Amino acid sequence: MSKKVLVVDDDQDVRSFVVTVLEENQYMPLVAQDGIEGFEMIEKEKPDLVILDVLMPRGSGIRLYRKLKTDKNFNQIPIIMFTGITLRSFLKSQKALEEFKGGEVPEPDIYLEKPVEPEELIAAIKKKLG
Secondary structure, three states: OOOOOEOOOOOOOOHHHHHHHHHHOOOEEEEEOOOHHHHHHHHHHOOOOEEEEOOOOOHHHHHHHHHHHHOOOOOOOEEEEOOOOOOHHHHHHHHHHHHHOOOOOOOOOOOEEEEOHHHHHEEEHHHOOO
């Protein structure tokens, strides 16, 4: 059975690009348009990996990342941040959230800034899933 990879991004073109890369490499893509839909999909489908955008109009990737990394039911799911936001900006956002919610959130294992080549994306996916 192929591994399930959830793509959470509000941009249809990005979702199509990532889904194509996944299918070409025998992964089963799942898609969500925002963080709220993404979390529902994670609860329902239990993906092996999440590819997560940061800025989305409904349910930001920053909040979803924090939720997943601080919940014992989901904190083992590997996450690839795939976004146009710099890592430094992302980490500042996490720091701001910590001030309100308490508790540290680990830095993302893999942080890819858009745009990326398909080879770079699949290398990151294989690093997490084999």
